[in-house]
Amino acid sequence: MPNHSILILPGDGIGPEVMAEVRKVINWFATHRNLSFDVTEDLVGGAAYDAHGKPLSDETMAHAQAVDAVLLGAVGGPKYDDLDFSLKPERGLLRLRKEMDLFANLRPAQCFDALAGFSSLKPEIVSGLDIMIVRELTSGIYFGEPRGIHDDGDGGRVGINTQRYTTEEIRRVARAAFDLARKRDNRVCSMEKANVMESGILWREEVSWVHEHEYPDVALTHMYADAGAMQLVRNPKQFDVIVTDNLFGDLLSDAAAMLTGSLGMLPSASLGAIARNGLPKALYEPVHGSAPDIAGQGKANPIACILSFAMALRYSFDLGAEADLVEGAVEAVLARGLRTADLLGEDGTEPVTTSEMGDAIVAAL
Amino acid sequence: MPNHSILILPGDGIGPEVMAEVRKVINWFATHRNLSFDVTEDLVGGAAYDAHGKPLSDETMAHAQAVDAVLLGAVGGPKYDDLDFSLKPERGLLRLRKEMDLFANLRPAQCFDALAGFSSLKPEIVSGLDIMIVRELTSGIYFGEPRGIHDDGDGGRVGINTQRYTTEEIRRVARAAFDLARKRDNRVCSMEKANVMESGILWREEVSWVHEHEYPDVALTHMYADAGAMQLVRNPKQFDVIVTDNLFGDLLSDAAAMLTGSLGMLPSASLGAIARNGLPKALYEPVHGSAPDIAGQGKANPIACILSFAMALRYSFDLGAEADLVEGAVEAVLARGLRTADLLGEDGTEPVTTSEMGDAIVAAL
Numbered sequence: 001m002p003n004h005s006i007l008i009l010p011g012d013g014i015g016p017e018v019m020a021e022v023r024k025v026i027n028w029f030a031t032h033r034n035l036s037f038d039v040t041e042d043l044v045g046g047a048a049y050d051a052h053g054k055p056l057s058d059e060t061m062a063h064a065q066a067v068d069a070v071l072l073g074a075v076g077g078p079k080y081d082d083l084d085f086s087l088k089p090e091r092g093l094l095r096l097r098k099e100m101d102l103f104a105n106l107r108p109a110q111c112f113d114a115l116a117g118f119s120s121l122k123p124e125i126v127s128g129l130d131i132m133i134v135r136e137l138t139s140g141i142y143f144g145e146p147r148g149i150h151d152d153g154d155g156g157r158v159g160i161n162t163q164r165y166t167t168e169e170i171r172r173v174a175r176a177a178f179d180l181a182r183k184r185d186n187r188v189c190s191m192e193k194a195n196v197m198e199s200g201i202l203w204r205e206e207v208s209w210v211h212e213h214e215y216p217d218v219a220l221t222h223m224y225a226d227a228g229a230m231q232l233v234r235n236p237k238q239f240d241v242i243v244t245d246n247l248f249g250d251l252l253s254d255a256a257a258m259l260t261g262s263l264g265m266l267p268s269a270s271l272g273a274i275a276r277n278g279l280p281k282a283l284y285e286p287v288h289g290s291a292p293d294i295a296g297q298g299k300a301n302p303i304a305c306i307l308s309f310a311m312a313l314r315y316s317f318d319l320g321a322e323a324d325l326v327e328g329a330v331e332a333v334l335a336r337g338l339r340t341a342d343l344l345g346e347d348g349t350e351p352v353t354t355s356e357m358g359d360a361i362v363a364a365l
Numbered sequence: 366m367p368n369h370s371i372l373i374l375p376g377d378g379i380g381p382e383v384m385a386e387v388r389k390v391i392n393w394f395a396t397h398r399n400l401s402f403d404v405t406e407d408l409v410g411g412a413a414y415d416a417h418g419k420p421l422s423d424e425t426m427a428h429a430q431a432v433d434a435v436l437l438g439a440v441g442g443p444k445y446d447d448l449d450f451s452l453k454p455e456r457g458l459l460r461l462r463k464e465m466d467l468f469a470n471l472r473p474a475q476c477f478d479a480l481a482g483f484s485s486l487k488p489e490i491v492s493g494l495d496i497m498i499v500r501e502l503t504s505g506i507y508f509g510e511p512r513g514i515h516d517d518g519d520g521g522r523v524g525i526n527t528q529r530y531t532t533e534e535i536r537r538v539a540r541a542a543f544d545l546a547r548k549r550d551n552r553v554c555s556m557e558k559a560n561v562m563e564s565g566i567l568w569r570e571e572v573s574w575v576h577e578h579e580y581p582d583v584a585l586t587h588m589y590a591d592a593g594a595m596q597l598v599r600n601p602k603q604f605d606v607i608v609t610d611n612l613f614g615d616l617l618s619d620a621a622a623m624l625t626g627s628l629g630m631l632p633s634a635s636l637g638a639i640a641r642n643g644l645p646k647a648l649y650e651p652v653h654g655s656a657p658d659i660a661g662q663g664k665a666n667p668i669a670c671i672l673s674f675a676m677a678l679r680y681s682f683d684l685g686a687e688a689d690l691v692e693g694a695v696e697a698v699l700a701r702g703l704r705t706a707d708l709l710g711e712d713g714t715e716p717v718t719t720s721e722m723g724d725a726i727v728a729a730l
């Protein structure tokens with residue numbers, strides 16, 4: 001039995017299409033590198049709701065806990081907009097993150113040279129951009145209690161959510177950020193609203209503690225999250241690694257991703273604690289969403305999902321050379337001018353389909 | 366006694382310098398238009414802490430409640446970084462917002478034609494940009510209880526803040542947004558995280574309620590705040606009025622402001638309920654901060670603060686024509702090529718000082 005087990009959860013919208021291309025890459029490794037993965041597939045999000053009446057079944061959850069890596073496509077769609085909160089497609093993804101304890105969400109925002117023109121920012125502001133955002137993913141206002149909506153007894157209602165962070169939750173994600181920085185430009189910028197929120201003060205103090213006691217060699221700065229949003233727009237290349245909480249990370253990493261102009265290119269990894277095999281629990285997914293408007297039309301760009309698999313090779317299977325191979329194939333294909341519909345300029349190039357792009361990447365391997 | 370009373374709170378950093386230029390504009394109206402304002406001045410932020418040991422004295426608070434409009438420069442600075450949370454300069458500003466009940470923070474993000482080149486975004490993405498962000502300013506996670514940092518009894522600590530919104534808090538700021546939209550392009554986009562937060566669900570439902578029952582003529586759309594951050598970067602001109610909560614508004618309005626490339630140009634108004642005189646309680650302040658690094662050097666751009674006074678003319682004194690006059694003078698001066706240091710390109714223009722810019726605007730009146 002191969003010891004590389006992968007659970008594929010294509011999910012909704014364009015998820016299944018882009019995942020089909022990842023399958024081709026996985027098959028290539030089996031055929032040409034004798035690297036066989038034990039791949040199984042299951043449902044998440046709206047697709048799981050349609051089949052089981054909930055966005056993630058207990059069986060799928062148990063299965064995700066048992067494999068080495070989970071690859072997820074995307075969840076959500078207008079069809080599920082009116083579902084009860086607890087049944088929404090997003091709850092399936094959030095349950096995976098929480099129960100697998102995937103506390104460190106790595107979101108690289110990298111600008112591909114061949115695609116710098118797609119950014120809404122000036123080329124000189126974004127060319128060569130290479131930021132890593134480390135977002136805390138299992139705590140904060142996403143999961144804090146008390147939460148809910150109740151009547152105020154006076155004819156109105158009250159909606160409540162709780163931002164809650166502990167010392168250990170902050171320290172462990174800070175360590176993930178410092179570790180990454182050491183392999184990059186050795187700089188971490190931590191973002192919060194310590195001028196307004198006590199949870200932000202604790203965040204700043206605990207990140208500083210980890211820095212002082214464990215990573216004094218890494219350069220650490222602090223920035224208020226609103227200033228961070230500004231600086232990402234003004235001069236994003238000033239950053240190396242950014243570490244921030246779950247909610248700020250949600251907005252800031254999306255803004256950072258959009259700076260690159262090519263959302264269809266960006267992968268992400270969500271990592272948990274190191275398990276017995278020496279590797280972290282992990283889930284990999286493209287940064288883009290389920291894009292229901294173009295689903296099923298062969299227009300989706302499979303690269304973000306294929307690069308998410310490359311991250312899996314690197315972080316879950318310790319196959320750095322193989323990850324480089326996949327990333328190199330993507331670059332080669334882009335350099336040859338192949339573009340899916342999302343990457344088309346005004347020069348009249350014909351777009352390739354999702355599946356043609358996948359085939360080209362496999363051929364380039 | 367004139368019935369136009371203004372309290373000036375210059376605050377910290379460049380606050381006093383830019384406010385001195387506003388004084389010149391106020392004096393011009395007294396001399397040339399027989400419009401005399403009853404102007405008094407007081408301390409806020411670090412300046413108030415230095416004098417009284419707290420960032421806003423009870424006397425100043427009472428005074429702010431009594432006047433028709435408050436003009437604030439900026440608060441904060443590194444000198445106060447180590448102060449206890451309750452003594453930080455920001456608490457002075459937050460107390461004003463809360464006790465004056467200034468629930469609607471209007472933040473226009475407008476791109477001045479003469480300055481479009483300063484944006485980090487491509488000119489075609491931002492030229493002609495004219496968004497109005499309406500941020501809820503007196504509730505949400507900024508003020509919700511419980512809050513604080515406590516020991517977890519196990520050697521660690523826990524930091525807590527509470528996001529809390531009521532039906533009425535959401536409805537009143539929604540009304541402010543719809544009213545503004547009617548005077549503009551009649552479109553409102555409401556942003557929250559209803560896919561993750563119950564307070565976001567309530568937000569969406571109450572905004573929709575107000576729309577359906579009171580403003581069916583205005584076009585309303587909803588967007589998740591992370592998608593909103595993306596769309597502001599990708600294609601900001603798609604928006605007319607954006608309405609969002611206190612914390613999302615903090616990040617999104619700063620990102621939107623930075624799109625214009627000229628932060629030193631952007632004013633803001635924080636409005637409360639309509640008082641007996643038919644006008645709202647109000648505080649006006651530039652979007653930029655206290656910029657301690659350039660304070661006292663005559664480098665600051667006074668335009669944002671002068672335009673904040675123009676907003677006061679419009680919203681607090683119902684002097685729309687006079688507001689137009691001030692805005693026109695600013696445009697005329699920019700068209701003539703006058704630039705403070707923050708607005709310098711690479712063409713070798715000599716910058717004018719803060720005070721020269723103020724004088725030029727007064728001359729243009």
Ligand SMILES: CC(C)[C@H](C(=O)O)[C@@H](O)C(=O)O
Nearest residue numbers: 076090093094250560561591
């Ligand atoms: C789909 C949604 C629940 C999710 C989030 O808010 O975390 C998404 O926006 C993301 O960033 O992965």
Ligand SMILES: CC(C)[C@H](C(=O)O)[C@@H](O)C(=O)O
Nearest residue numbers: 195196226441455458459615
């Ligand atoms: C100074 C600070 C308290 C304030 C805020 O967070 O609201 C500022 O960032 C703003 O946006 O006016």
